[in-house]
Amino acid sequence: MTDTQWPVWEVFVQANPGIPHKHAGSVHAPDAEMALQNARDVYSRRSEGMNIWVVPANAITASSPEDQGSFFEPSNDKPYRHPTFYKIPEGVKYL
Amino acid sequence: MNLQQAKFEYLLRLGDSSLIIGHRLSEWCGHGPILEEDLAMINIALDFVGNTSELLKYAGQLEDKGRDEDELAYMRDEREFRNLLITEQPNGDFAFTIARQFLFDTYMFFLYEGLKASKDETIAAIAAKSHKEITYHLRHTSEWMYRLGDGTAESHDRLQSAVNDLWMFTAELFDMDEVDALLIKEGVAPDLNNIKTEWETRVNEVFAKATLQLPTTTFKQKGSREGKHTEHLGFLLAEMQYLHRAYPGAKW
Amino acid sequence: MEDAKKLEAFEAKINSGVKIEPKDWMPEAYRKQLVRMMSQHAHSEIVGMLPEGNWITRAPNLRRKAILLAKVQDEGGHGLYLYSAAETLGVDRTELLEQLHTGKAKYSSIFNYPTLTWADIGAIGWLVDGAAIMNQTALARGSYGPYSRAMVRICKEESFHNRQGYEIMMQLAQGTPEQKAMAQDALNRWWWPAVMMLGPSDDNSPNSEQLMRWKVKMESNDAIRERFIDRTVPQAEFIGLTVPDKDLKFDEETGHYTHGKINWDEFFDVIKGNGPCNAKRLKDRIDADKNGKWVREAAVAYAAKRVKEKEIA
Ligand SMILES: [Fe+2]
Ligand SMILES: [Fe+2]
Ligand SMILES: [Fe+2]
Numbered sequence: 001m002t003d004t005q006w007p008v009w010e011v012f013v014q015a016n017p018g019i020p021h022k023h024a025g026s027v028h029a030p031d032a033e034m035a036l037q038n039a040r041d042v043y044s045r046r047s048e049g050m051n052i053w054v055v056p057a058n059a060i061t062a063s064s065p066e067d068q069g070s071f072f073e074p075s076n077d078k079p080y081r082h083p084t085f086y087k088i089p090e091g092v093k094y095l
Numbered sequence: 096m097n098l099q100q101a102k103f104e105y106l107l108r109l110g111d112s113s114l115i116i117g118h119r120l121s122e123w124c125g126h127g128p129i130l131e132e133d134l135a136m137i138n139i140a141l142d143f144v145g146n147t148s149e150l151l152k153y154a155g156q157l158e159d160k161g162r163d164e165d166e167l168a169y170m171r172d173e174r175e176f177r178n179l180l181i182t183e184q185p186n187g188d189f190a191f192t193i194a195r196q197f198l199f200d201t202y203m204f205f206l207y208e209g210l211k212a213s214k215d216e217t218i219a220a221i222a223a224k225s226h227k228e229i230t231y232h233l234r235h236t237s238e239w240m241y242r243l244g245d246g247t248a249e250s251h252d253r254l255q256s257a258v259n260d261l262w263m264f265t266a267e268l269f270d271m272d273e274v275d276a277l278l279i280k281e282g283v284a285p286d287l288n289n290i291k292t293e294w295e296t297r298v299n300e301v302f303a304k305a306t307l308q309l310p311t312t313t314f315k316q317k318g319s320r321e322g323k324h325t326e327h328l329g330f331l332l333a334e335m336q337y338l339h340r341a342y343p344g345a346k347w
Numbered sequence: 348m349e350d351a352k353k354l355e356a357f358e359a360k361i362n363s364g365v366k367i368e369p370k371d372w373m374p375e376a377y378r379k380q381l382v383r384m385m386s387q388h389a390h391s392e393i394v395g396m397l398p399e400g401n402w403i404t405r406a407p408n409l410r411r412k413a414i415l416l417a418k419v420q421d422e423g424g425h426g427l428y429l430y431s432a433a434e435t436l437g438v439d440r441t442e443l444l445e446q447l448h449t450g451k452a453k454y455s456s457i458f459n460y461p462t463l464t465w466a467d468i469g470a471i472g473w474l475v476d477g478a479a480i481m482n483q484t485a486l487a488r489g490s491y492g493p494y495s496r497a498m499v500r501i502c503k504e505e506s507f508h509n510r511q512g513y514e515i516m517m518q519l520a521q522g523t524p525e526q527k528a529m530a531q532d533a534l535n536r537w538w539w540p541a542v543m544m545l546g547p548s549d550d551n552s553p554n555s556e557q558l559m560r561w562k563v564k565m566e567s568n569d570a571i572r573e574r575f576i577d578r579t580v581p582q583a584e585f586i587g588l589t590v591p592d593k594d595l596k597f598d599e600e601t602g603h604y605t606h607g608k609i610n611w612d613e614f615f616d617v618i619k620g621n622g623p624c625n626a627k628r629l630k631d632r633i634d635a636d637k638n639g640k641w642v643r644e645a646a647v648a649y650a651a652k653r654v655k656e657k658e659i660a
Contacts, residue, residue: 003640005440026431027131030646038131041138065371121403125396128639130427137420144413165408189642246645338407345523347407
């Protein structure tokens with residue numbers, strides 16, 4: 001058997017109730033349960049978290065830098081998606 | 096023996112066990128089998144140091160002779176220590192450390208569950224806080240029991256022999272004397288006979304899942320209640336207490 | 348896009364303060380330098396656990412024991428973050444550790460000095476972490492995203508390291524005559540290694556200009572060293588300890604201290620492997636790795652069995 005440092009898992013921590021999980025870093029672990037425990041031991045030493053997700057790093061598919069133009073620029077010319085696009089006369093409330 | 100004295104003695108037993116096993120774990124610092132586990136063991140050790148401080152501090156208050164937690168931890172001799180013999184056994188390999196920790200964690204888990212209901216409010220509060228920590232320790236060591244027990248042939252053999260070697264120290268966990276009798280009567284401490292049943296059930300479950308054989312050792316070594324320790328404790332204390340004792344009265 | 352154009356875009360990005368991310372195009376020299384720096388830094392953190400770990404079992408009271416354990420644990424965490432950052436560039440932690448164990452990779456020279464007394468624990472937190480923080484706050488502004496993010500996290504954790512070290516020194520300096528002597532002795536032994544650990548003068552090194560432009564290096568070693576000395580000398584004076592440099596002078600004109608001659612021969616000698624603890628530190632790491640092999644393998648074997656069970660079910 002070849003010795004390794006175990007596969008990499010990405011760790012996402014929810015710092016407070018009601019807010020999204022945020023990427024905290026990664027840990028090495030042989031399986032999901034140990035990944036969860038290692039994530040707890042590494043990333044919540046200063047009460048940073050209340051919930052943790054661990055995901056095998058190789059299960060994550062990321063968009064590539066070359067995709068940036070075709071993925072994200074098309075939304076730049078759609079200012080009508082933003083509320084500031086619309087002029088509302090002063091005095092009109094609750095809009 | 097009055098209630099106060101019994102509580103003092105009991106708190107030394109709890110506090111010393113936490114102190115000594117935490118000390119053993121801290122010896123791993125920087126030498127663990129993988130970085131993540133190094134951090135995990137230090138977390139557990141830290142919980143024990145915190146738990147020790149609370150227990151010995153309260154012991155000192157009850158004794159009322161002006162001894163604080165450091166005085167109790169650093170200025171007593173071997174024969175005055177009340178930690179369980181299992182806690183002072185040297186680390187050995189990782190299998191030995193895990194087996195020692197698992198057997199003790201399981202004991203502490205059920206014991207502190209009982210202590211949460213103690214009529215002594217301070218003990219109940221310390222137990223409630225610690226129980227959350229121990230719940231995690233036990234989860235961690237149990238998972239390692241499965242992985243080492245049912246991992247490779249080598250890990251299985253190492254863990255089985257560790258368990259075999261440690262078994263003679265397990266009977267002592269449930270030893271009771273007049274201190275326990277009084278505290279059980281007063282609702283301060285749980286009956287260790289009940290803890291024993293729960294301990295055995297859990298240990299059996301974990302051993303089965305870890306494909307371990309229950310050791311057949313019949314010899315039972317005891318003595319910590321009277322401060323009769325194995326030879327290992329003296330060396331541990333010599334190291335732990337040396338600086339504190341070398342400069343009497345100094346502040347650090 | 349040919350490389351020249353890519354390079355131009357890459358440098359423009361860095362100039363405008365945008366971080367470089369793992370999948371982005373980067374010059375080979377940039378990648379190499381970063382892997383080297385991050386892994387060296389990671390190695391330093393985990394080797395750095397050893398000299399301080401040396402005193403955990405002898406800490407003089409329970410409070411100090413808890414603080415030291417937590418501090419050394421943090422250093423392990425820092426190593427972990429930094430190995431992860433290095434791994435984003437396609438190297439494996441297994442490989443990086445192999446380089447450490449075979450002596451191919453270096454780590455900070457400072458950890459090859461022995462911790463002889465409890466005051467050394469104070470001196471390390473105060474001086475070594477103090478010097479490291481100067482360096483790390485600069486690196487947190489670096490251009491490589493994962494490295495910079497790891498540094499931000501590390502800097503947040505570091506601030507207590509520095510303080511606990513100074514607190515130890517202060518307590519000793521205010522203590523019995525023996526304790527004060529212990530503190531002064533530790534300062535005497537750790538001062539120069541701490542001043543040296545920030546690295547030799549790099550003003551005329553050929554790589555320096557490029558690394559600065561790429562925001563891999565943020566400041567010259569001498570600039571960081573000057574700041575470290577400027578901040579630390581008054582801290583020593585405040586607790587009545589003497590910095591062991593008879594040529595140390597405050598220059599009213601520049602507002603900085605000028606220091607005596609640094610013994611760079613010693614520095615390079617320690618880097619080469621001839622420090623008092625090089626062999627011991629490396630052996631400890633190698634032993635931990637060797638003794639952990641069967642443990643790591645067991646966990647992998649267990650996981651494989653569970654996967655198989657699932658497939659059958
Ligand atoms: Fe450091
Ligand atoms: Fe660090
Ligand atoms: Fe540090």
